[in-house]
Amino acid sequence: MKASAEYVSDDKAIPTLSKDLISQLSLTYPPRCKLPKELEEDHQRYAGKRELIDELIELLADQEDV
Numbered sequence: 001m002k003a004s005a006e007y008v009s010d011d012k013a014i015p016t017l018s019k020d021l022i023s024q025l026s027l028t029y030p031p032r033c034k035l036p037k038e039l040e041e042d043h044q045r046y047a048g049k050r051e052l053i054d055e056l057i058e059l060l061a062d063q064e065d066v
Contacts, residue, residue: 022056029053 015021029050034043 025053
């Protein structure tokens with residue numbers, strides 16, 4: 001399954017700030033359940049991307065708390 005770039009304008013395809021990049025990744029790969037016709041392998045790949053994004057969100061929150 002390909003990521004959707006509907007939330008990104010051409011001039012901001014890759015945000016310069018980590019916070020903006022993490023936010024954009026979270027919008028592109030929102031948390032979701034396995035789709036009915038989705039292959040298990042594809043869903044596991046998607047879940048791995050989402051897990052990394054969640055870890056980045058936590059790291060950013062920890063960094064901002066310091």
